[in-house]
Amino acid sequence: MAVTLVNSAEGITPSGTVLTQGSGGNTGGVSGNFFDVVNIGTGATNASDSAHSAHGSLSVQIATGATTATAYDTWSTSLTATTLTAVWARFYFYCTAVPAANSRVIAWANSAAAIAASIRYNTAGTLTYQNSANAAITGMTSVTTLPLNAWCRIEALCNSSTGVAELKIFNIPDSVVATETLTSTSGQSLNTDCGILRFGQSGGAQANYGPYWFDDFGASDTAYLGPAFYRQTPRPLPQPIRRASLW
Helix, strand or coil, X not given: CCCEEEECCCCCCCCCXXXXXXXXXXXXHXXXXXXXXXXXCCCCEEEXXXXXXXXXXXXXXXXXXXXXXXXXXXXXXXXXXXXXXXEXXXXXXXXXXXXCCCEEEEEEXXXXXXXXXXXXXXXXXXXXXXXXXXXXXXXEECCCCCCCCEEEEEEEEEEXXXXXXXXXXXXXXXXXXXXXXXECCCCCCCCCCCCEEEXXXXXXXXXXXXXXXXXXXXXXXXXXXXXXXXXXXXXXXXXXXXXXXXX
């Protein structure tokens, strides 16, 4: 059975609201599919924010402070009705400066919550796709640098059955044509399955992460999702003015 999950953050109101997990939390509803797990370490931020948004009026700001911490949002049981060996992911990303230290922005984990793969944002402003041992996969560091003070879109595949990793960067965020596409050779070490998806800093505690803004999260066990377009509820058309007849 195909599974597609999306989340626009539009229902996490007002701006500055801390995310809460699960069906009883605040990440579902208008936003889309709720996150199964919301992690917020000591001094960290994982909250809605109107300062920047790819579509609509809200995104999710993720950051850590001077204390080392983790902060991330997870789809797990919502995504894994069955064990998944291939998961496609999407998110929009906004940053104001390159990181002082290489920083994880997304990770896949297996059914035992062990790392399958991850993508890190590098101090050079590029992205690197890493395997289950947190080692850079050969040929999977981008030439493209992410834009600063502007949105981009990142889409990626982890296929643990074939060992193929793929990364697409869209510096024109809603384009259907990638700025750069990287595809690994088969047989990479990507664990046994990859049905847990984490957005944010999940790669061990880190201080001074971000702040980064994430928007229009997506996941599929079938194919890439492509660009997201937030649609506001249409307003009714104005009615014509009826004038009284003089006759």
